[in-house]
Amino acid sequence: DAKTTQPNSMESNEEEPVHLPCNHSTISGTDYIHWYRQLPSQGPEYVIHGLTSNVNNRMASLAIAEDRKSSTLILHRATLRDAAVYYCILRSNFGNEKLTFGTGTRLTIIP
Amino acid sequence: GAGVSQSPSNKVTEKGKDVELRCDPISGHTALYWYRQRLGQGLEFLIYFQGNSAPDKSGLPSDRFSAERTGESVSTLTIQRTQQEDSAVYLCASSLLRGGNYNEQFFGPGTRLTVL
Numbered sequence: 385d386a387k388t389t390q391p392n393s394m395e396s397n398e399e400e401p402v403h404l405p406c407n408h409s410t411i412s413g414t415d416y417i418h419w420y421r422q423l424p425s426q427g428p429e430y431v432i433h434g435l436t437s438n439v440n441n442r443m444a445s446l447a448i449a450e451d452r453k454s455s456t457l458i459l460h461r462a463t464l465r466d467a468a469v470y471y472c473i474l475r476s477n478f479g480n481e482k483l484t485f486g487t488g489t490r491l492t493i494i495p
Numbered sequence: 496g497a498g499v500s501q502s503p504s505n506k507v508t509e510k511g512k513d514v515e516l517r518c519d520p521i522s523g524h525t526a527l528y529w530y531r532q533r534l535g536q537g538l539e540f541l542i543y544f545q546g547n548s549a550p551d552k553s554g555l556p557s558d559r560f561s562a563e564r565t566g567e568s569v570s571t572l573t574i575q576r577t578q579q580e581d582s583a584v585y586l587c588a589s590s591l592l593r594g595g596n597y598n599e600q601f602f603g604p605g606t607r608l609t610v611l
Contacts, residue, residue, distance in 0.1 A: 481526060488537060
């Protein structure tokens with residue numbers, strides 16, 4: 385799977401939007417972009433995924449660049465419960481089912 | 496409607512001892528994964544089971560590590576002759592493979608292994 389690059393850490397004020405960037409310049413045409421997050425002392429949980437078009441769900445939005453070499457996870461209104469490590473992961477849709485985690489972005493929410 | 500469960504939640508063992516870690520996936524999930532997370536690091540893939548297919552063992556770090564799965568239910572990860580570098584949180588995940596590529600993985604809370 386292609387590699388992703390994320391900032392090590394970010395801070396945001398509570399109740400404000402948060403934009404978490406991810407670079408994946410070597411993404412292939414068959415790679416989906418997945419985001420998971422890991423709250424303190426818990427296993428990771430799925431957030432969102434996409435291929436080419438921007439995606440929205442109840443947790444977040446995913447904005448994908450037109451060339452697909454970068455993407456941004458958007459939390460529209462951060463709460464203290466959103467403090468976690470956020471992982472941007474690429475995975476091919478050709479039967480390679482494992483997730484390859486990097487070090488992610490540690491998001492701190494300031495009350 | 497329970498999620499993925501793992502036991503024990505914590506395990507402290509002495510160097511050289513064998514340990515068994517258990518994972519109960521979500522009922523009906525055909526795929527099961529084991530990952531390892533060392534302190535302050537991301538998750539490392541260990542092994543993947545999918546139905547009756549041969550497991551993908553490409554992530555197992557040494558022959559001291561092995562895993563089994565009974566049908567589409569419980570899985571056991573065994574570490575023989577534990578070493579201090581085996582200390583980590585071992586996470587299990589399961590997913591229901593569907594058409595296309597949408598197969599969200601559901602993670603358990605992990606087993607924290609400490610090798611003294």
